Amino acid sequence: MVRIIITGLLATVAPLLAAADDFYTDWRDHDAILARLRTVAAAHPERVSEECIGTTHEGRDIVAFHLSAADRAAAPRLLIVGTQHAREWISPLACTYLVEHLLDNPDDDPAVAAMAQALDFTVVPIANPDGYLFSWADDDNRGWRKNRRDNGDGSYGVDLNRNWGYAWQAYDDPDWYTYPGPEAFSEPETRALRDLTLALDDLQAAIDVHTPHAYVIQPFASSSDPAPRYDEMEPLTTAITAAMNDRVDDDRWGYLADYGGYGASGASIDWWLGVADVICWGFELDRGNSTDDILPTSQEALAGLLVLGPAVAQMGTRSITLTASDGGTALTTTAHLLSRDLESAEATTHAFGYLAGDRDHAIDLGTVPAAIAATPHPPRPDTARVGF
DSSP: OOOOEEESSGGGGTTOOSOOTTGGGSOOOHHHHHHHHHHHHHTOTTTEEEEEEEEOTTSOEEEEEEEOOSSOSSOOEEEEEEOSSTTOTHHHHHHHHHHHHHHHOTTOOHHHHHHHHHOEEEEESOSOHHHHHHHHHOGGGTTOOSOOOBOSSSOBOOOGGGOSSSSOOOOSOTTSTTOOOSSTTOSHHHHHHHHHHHHOTTEEEEEEEEOSEEEEEOSOSSOSSOOTTHHHHHHHHHHHHHHHHTTOOTTSOOOEEEOSOOSOSSOHHHHHHHTTOOEEEEEEEEOOSSGGGHHHHHHHHHHHHHHHHHHHHTTTTTOEEEOBTTSOOOEEEOSSSOOTTOSOSOBOSOTTSSOOOSOOOEEETTTHHHHHHHOOOOOOOTTTTSOO
16 A cells, blocks of 8 residues: 655644633634624734624524635635534634634744635534524523424434435424425525535635544545545545644543544535535544643544645645655645545655744654544543434
């Protein structure tokens, strides 16, 4: 098997922000999240625009922020969606953290700067405003997962991440916490996200941010059968997982790579790949039950993005050039992303096409899975696969 060394990935995550004033030390409600993002955006009017992509059952705006690349007139785009599930309060904070780093780069990290210069981003920090606000309204509501659809039988809510129109499955109990709705795309929130996806002509990849069970989830979530473009996503799933684990303390679970068959029908990532032909992942962040988890999980999300972003930055050309370490002839693959068919043992340039500076770490796609498996972390609960 060919082993390709991807330089500059793990090393880029080490100097991430240690603290970003007090915003990431406590939970933040709907209005605080949007206010923070608008404040950051106001400092970069030439690069950020805000859009209402739809309205909820209760008439609230679903807000997206569009970030343009600093140095490219036309750049590939990466979509980040947060808070499909109301109770996952770290999700909107992690999305906010990513936007702040892409725009302000508070650590002056050259890898973050390069990514922000090379990519457009669209971020929907709170895809489920009604449910999120309901989860804040009373302590008894803290575990609310769904939106606030009136199901007409005294029950409320549809699980938005079971309502997408790929491998959607009916279920006859509207009170169930993963109730998928009466039909695919029955909900204004999922329709808004669907229509946004289709309207972004330059969209190349997407991330759906969840908590709390520490997985990097590759489609299809609904089936263990190999998905289209599996060979492109699989090495990235491995590298993303390794980079996120590089940020994880020993007292946390650590991330596992899920290469398909997670066990969720009607999920966003399956529709993005199966219908829109967009490579995508679910970032199920580690823990999320304590305010102490906010900053570490946000840092882990950025670590994963620093692996994926450079790959997406090259997707407009649909080819990647790797230079052999012995100074030999450059080899090019015409795959969407990194191909395992290259007849090269090592690449000394950044494998995704732009220099990441002087880095002394490497990810070996042939050995990373064993390294992930060897990471010491406490056991997970039996319910660890019901979050996404």
